[in-house]
Amino acid sequence: MSFRTTTAVDYVEDVSPGAGALPPRAWYASSDAKSLSLNGSWRFRLSATVDAEDDSFAAEGYDAGDWAEVTVPGHWVLQGHGSPIYTNHLYPFPVDPPRVPTENPTGDHLRVFDLPEDWPALSEGGAVLRFDGVESCARVWLNGTEIGEFKGSRLPHEFAVGHLLQTVDNVLAVRVHQWSAGSYLEDQDQWWLPGIFRDVTLLHRPAGAALDFFVHASYDHVTGEGTLRVDSDVDGRVTVPALDIDVATGEAVTVPVLPWTAETPKLYDGFLATEGERVPLRIGFRTVVLEDGLIKVNGRAVLFKGVNRHEWHPEQGRALDLETMREDVLLMKRHNVNAVRTSHYPPHPAFLDLCDEYGLWVIDECDLETHGFVEQDWRDNPVDDDRWTPALLDRAARMVERDKNHPSVVIWSLGNEAGTGRGLTAMAEWIHGRDASRLVHYEGDIDCRDTDVYSRMYAFHEEVERIGRGLDGGTHKRRRLPFILCEYGHAMGNGPGGIADYQRLFEAHERLQGGFIWEWIDHGIKDPRYGYAYGGDFGEELHDGNFVCDGLVFPDRTPSPGLVEFKKVIEPVAITGDGTDGTVRVTNKQDFADLSALAFEWSYQVDGETIEAGSLSVPSLAPGESVDVKLPEPPADTRRAETRWTVRALLAADTAWGRKDHEVAWGEFPVTARPSPTVVPTDGPVVGERLITLGPAAFDTRTGALRTIGGVSVEGFRLDVWRATTDNDEGAEWQSDTRYGVLWRTLGLHRVRHRLDAVEVGDAALTVRTRVAPAAREVGLATVYRWTSDGDRLKLTVSVTPEGDWTVPLPRLGVRFGLAEADQVKWFGGGPGEAYPDSRAASMVGRWQSTVDDLQTPYVRPQENGARADVRWAEIGGLRIEGDPEFWFSARRWTNEQLDAARHRTDLVPGDTVWVNLDHGQHGIGSQSCGPGPLPQYFLKAAPAEFSFVFSEIG
Numbered sequence: 001m002s003f004r005t006t007t008a009v010d011y012v013e014d015v016s017p018g019a020g021a022l023p024p025r026a027w028y029a030s031s032d033a034k035s036l037s038l039n040g041s042w043r044f045r046l047s048a049t050v051d052a053e054d055d056s057f058a059a060e061g062y063d064a065g066d067w068a069e070v071t072v073p074g075h076w077v078l079q080g081h082g083s084p085i086y087t088n089h090l091y092p093f094p095v096d097p098p099r100v101p102t103e104n105p106t107g108d109h110l111r112v113f114d115l116p117e118d119w120p121a122l123s124e125g126g127a128v129l130r131f132d133g134v135e136s137c138a139r140v141w142l143n144g145t146e147i148g149e150f151k152g153s154r155l156p157h158e159f160a161v162g163h164l165l166q167t168v169d170n171v172l173a174v175r176v177h178q179w180s181a182g183s184y185l186e187d188q189d190q191w192w193l194p195g196i197f198r199d200v201t202l203l204h205r206p207a208g209a210a211l212d213f214f215v216h217a218s219y220d221h222v223t224g225e226g227t228l229r230v231d232s233d234v235d236g237r238v239t240v241p242a243l244d245i246d247v248a249t250g251e252a253v254t255v256p257v258l259p260w261t262a263e264t265p266k267l268y269d270g271f272l273a274t275e276g277e278r279v280p281l282r283i284g285f286r287t288v289v290l291e292d293g294l295i296k297v298n299g300r301a302v303l304f305k306g307v308n309r310h311e312w313h314p315e316q317g318r319a320l321d322l323e324t325m326r327e328d329v330l331l332m333k334r335h336n337v338n339a340v341r342t343s344h345y346p347p348h349p350a351f352l353d354l355c356d357e358y359g360l361w362v363i364d365e366c367d368l369e370t371h372g373f374v375e376q377d378w379r380d381n382p383v384d385d386d387r388w389t390p391a392l393l394d395r396a397a398r399m400v401e402r403d404k405n406h407p408s409v410v411i412w413s414l415g416n417e418a419g420t421g422r423g424l425t426a427m428a429e430w431i432h433g434r435d436a437s438r439l440v441h442y443e444g445d446i447d448c449r450d451t452d453v454y455s456r457m458y459a460f461h462e463e464v465e466r467i468g469r470g471l472d473g474g475t476h477k478r479r480r481l482p483f484i485l486c487e488y489g490h491a492m493g494n495g496p497g498g499i500a501d502y503q504r505l506f507e508a509h510e511r512l513q514g515g516f517i518w519e520w521i522d523h524g525i526k527d528p529r530y531g532y533a534y535g536g537d538f539g540e541e542l543h544d545g546n547f548v549c550d551g552l553v554f555p556d557r558t559p560s561p562g563l564v565e566f567k568k569v570i571e572p573v574a575i576t577g578d579g580t581d582g583t584v585r586v587t588n589k590q591d592f593a594d595l596s597a598l599a600f601e602w603s604y605q606v607d608g609e610t611i612e613a614g615s616l617s618v619p620s621l622a623p624g625e626s627v628d629v630k631l632p633e634p635p636a637d638t639r640r641a642e643t644r645w646t647v648r649a650l651l652a653a654d655t656a657w658g659r660k661d662h663e664v665a666w667g668e669f670p671v672t673a674r675p676s677p678t679v680v681p682t683d684g685p686v687v688g689e690r691l692i693t694l695g696p697a698a699f700d701t702r703t704g705a706l707r708t709i710g711g712v713s714v715e716g717f718r719l720d721v722w723r724a725t726t727d728n729d730e731g732a733e734w735q736s737d738t739r740y741g742v743l744w745r746t747l748g749l750h751r752v753r754h755r756l757d758a759v760e761v762g763d764a765a766l767t768v769r770t771r772v773a774p775a776a777r778e779v780g781l782a783t784v785y786r787w788t789s790d791g792d793r794l795k796l797t798v799s800v801t802p803e804g805d806w807t808v809p810l811p812r813l814g815v816r817f818g819l820a821e822a823d824q825v826k827w828f829g830g831g832p833g834e835a836y837p838d839s840r841a842a843s844m845v846g847r848w849q850s851t852v853d854d855l856q857t858p859y860v861r862p863q864e865n866g867a868r869a870d871v872r873w874a875e876i877g878g879l880r881i882e883g884d885p886e887f888w889f890s891a892r893r894w895t896n897e898q899l900d901a902a903r904h905r906t907d908l909v910p911g912d913t914v915w916v917n918l919d920h921g922q923h924g925i926g927s928q929s930c931g932p933g934p935l936p937q938y939f940l941k942a943a944p945a946e947f948s949f950v951f952s953e954i955g
């Protein structure tokens, strides 16, 4: 006999959105109706299955005294109960929708609360219990009565509970299941983190309280007037004192206003007053349209300089507090970011308040992804199965109704990577019908059947250019639509490279309305074992490793070099000049704001040192305007030196997001070029029994290996072509032919051998001939080191000639050596941060200093990092090193091989030796961990090369 019981837990696998919840509505905080936060410590019991325990815990009087405690909001797996799981798109359970595994961690949460003293009498009005986010399915009881169950993890659910409340000892019981039918709709690339991870709030609802309302606030850029109409379920009056507005709900009023834009986020404070409640409004007047094939706001096309933001905190997971959200917004504003895609679910509602307030364009994305179905060619995809459509529509409505009153939200997104299907069309139709004032986005809709913008992810530069030129074909509808890259510049580890090249395309073709870097933050989990843990560190049977660490900021929100680069690439002001004609060209690249918020400064550098500086008067240009401004007479300087202008745009005064003098943009341009270092070889090598001496240096007589320069001993000096492969070198597994990180290793570039061919002592030079090559291959690099000296200084010229059939570029090309004692580093060249051939926009030529430790960029998975570009000279460990030409400099307390072997930050243990790399070339970075590799111009081809360094001991 076989049977399956129908039990009270069937709701877990039910495709319907749930039962018992109130209709979705706008999210707001009343100014006078009471509310009670139920955040805090809750009693908690974890079971292995949905029905291991009965529901008696929900009854009044249940003694949960021996249960554990968890903090709400929070995820139980981050509070010592079970473990997080990371998968990119694979479902961590068998795909058999809507069934989920029997092993289904279930967390019973219990909280007993009294109503505060000032809570109105129970007979006055009602009450609503609001959950802002629970993953993935919850069943709720209040005082022993079941009030409903729901799915839709990152969406609010409200329940009417007034009739159940009592003054004291209310028992709120919430049973949360990790897996449910809803999990099939929530296959976003992130940690699976069950729990009540957003606020739980009890809201008093006075008689005559507002219910739902829709603020329509448009802006007519021709007349400069705004039109306000607040549609409300409950009649009332709308007042906006600053605009002298006092109208009935439903009534439109038109008055002159300042518009809201992300650059000028003007909000008007107002109130919606119903009979029983006053609701504060923050009104931003703006009009979003699709016109002339472009996304226009207030009559002008906008350019998105955006990021994809997941909610993340290294200890709290997706349970973010307000200060963390504000930190995200401030960091974005301070790095010139103007747009956010809320990948891949509606964020905590307070985040959107911050976007309204500080000014960020938002693509608000629905909590929907079914990516794992790609493994079976999208068979059984819920978005193409009518049984699931109510759940999809419920999700769309919960997003739109919650967030519709935010001026920052300009585009609704149906979700991410969910294939195609009727369910998505139904969502788009519903959204278009409910809110005609915004556009609809969904990247998977390649023909733009349901959407208003053509969106792609990780398209290569070449294709993006074709799209910009309108040569991409596609459906008739799509060809008339604007284009955005909803994801590009995969910021995993070192990189992304190539974003300046994208930006040039965006700025050259009006159809290209910008993009959103993938992604904002590394989702590393703070872990004493590793520094930050990533996929696999919790013993998951399926996982995607460190693919979850691909952000512009580290898990603790320290900006990574990728963010600094992005800030430079998307500067709102372009500052260019050629230095020799004494003028600087300033262009306002903003879409709405003039330059009145900025002050400009010039400075003049001689050999990287600023010798004069002053303020520069730049007219307050309108958006799109340019001006040529005369620079002062260059200071008289007769030295034979390299000189340059630097012009910077700074905040002229404190703003909501940045201090006066915060640097917004800069440009530098050379006046006189750098003189090459010269060494006239006056000394000759002298051969001793064990050492050959030449000027300040000594070499091993037998091998020609450099031993000392003056009093500084030098270890292991030789050619180096290997770098600890970056995530972008390694590439994604689906990209087979251009993953150079893999091809390099296959070729053996991480294990080259150095064959000594000759040590030649000439009159004026010591020449050492070698061949550098990996075992088992015919390719090699004939490498000649030629040493000369003027008695004081030591010059090395390295000549490299590739032999054999080189089909791959080189990771790096230069020399490396170890110094026994080194800590402080000074250099004249690019800085202050790291740079690589296609991620060097933010590298500013100047005089910099650092410690060896601070030169490192602590990527969550260690990899090549920390190179400084365009270095003219560097001083380290008692040596001064000049380059001819300029070189890439790096130094670390471990070898490149140790760096390569490390999996976590904690694997890197400093040794006694500091290993210095002086590189003539570095291969580009690209963003092939999920996108294109470096563009051809950033390849380090295996080609004949010659480069020199001059060494001297610092006296």
Ligand code: GAL
Binding pocket: 088, 188, 189, 344, 416, 417, 457, 487, 490, 518, 547, 550, 930
């Ligand atoms: C995209 C996806 C993102 C993320 C990214 C790779 O395909 O939309 O969620 O997985 O790739 O990091």
